Amino acid sequence: MTxxxxxxxxxxxxxGRHGADExxxxxxxxxxxxxxxxxxxxxxxxxxxxxxxxxxxxxxxCIARRFAEPCRLLEAVAERLAEDILAGFAVRAVVVRVRxxxxxxxGVLAFAQVQIRREASDR
Numbered sequence: 001m002t003x004x005x006x007x008x009x010x011x012x013x014x015x016g017r018h019g020a021d022e023x024x025x026x027x028x029x030x031x032x033x034x035x036x037x038x039x040x041x042x043x044x045x046x047x048x049x050x051x052x053x054x055x056x057x058x059x060x061x062c063i064a065r066r067f068a069e070p071c072r073l074l075e076a077v078a079e080r081l082a083e084d085i086l087a088g089f090a091v092r093a094v095v096v097r098v099r100x101x102x103x104x105x106x107g108v109l110a111f112a113q114v115q116i117r118r119e120a121s122d123r
Contacts, residue, residue, distance in 0.1 A: 005041035009056055010034045012063065017070040018077055021104055025070055029102050031077075032111075033063060035085065036095040054089050062088055074098045074114040082118040093119040 012035075017028040037054055044053035066084050071077045078096045085094045099113045 005039060007037040007039065007041070007054055007056055008034070009037075009060060009063075012060065014064060014067040016067050016077070018072070018074065018100070019104075020072050024104065025072075029100070031067070032099040032101065033067070033081070034095075034097040034099075035059065035063070035081070037085065037089070037091045038093040038095075039089075039091045054091060059085060059089060074100060074112065075116070078114045078116045079118075082116055086118060086120050091120065093117060 012033045014031050014033060015028055016031050017025045018031065019025055019029075037056075037059065039054050041053070044050075062084050063081055066080055067077070069080070071080070078098045081098070082094050082096045085091065085096075095115065095117045097113055097115045099111045101111045103109050103112045
C-alpha cells in the first residue's frame with residue numbers, strides 16, 4: 001500500500017518577470033507559489049535524520065532558482081517547477097500552484113492561479 005504523506009510549502013513569494021504582456025516581463029511583479037510533495041515520510045519519521053527526508057530548504061532554493069527564468073505563461077512556470085522538483089528530489093508526485101496577484105485584465109480580480117499535478121512515473 002502506498003502512503004499518502006505530503007509535505008506542503010505554502011505562500012512562498014518570489015519576484016518574477018512572467019507574463020504574456022511585454023510590460024509584465026519588463027517591470028516584473030510578486031508571485032506566490034505553493035507546492036505539495038508526495039513522498040513516503042515513514043523512514044524520516046522514524047529516524048529523525050535529514051538525510052532520510054526531503055530537504056524542503058533545498059526544494060525552496062530549487063524553486064527560487066527556476067523562478068528567476070521568465071516565462072510567458074503561468075502554466076510554463078508551474079510545469080518547469082514540477083519538472084525540477086521531480087528530477088531533484090525523492091518524491092512520488094508534486095502539486096504546484098502559482099498565483100499572480102496583479103493580473104492586467106481591466107477589472108477586479110484577487111489573483112489568477114494555475115495548479116498542476118505531476119507524478120514521477122510520468123517522466
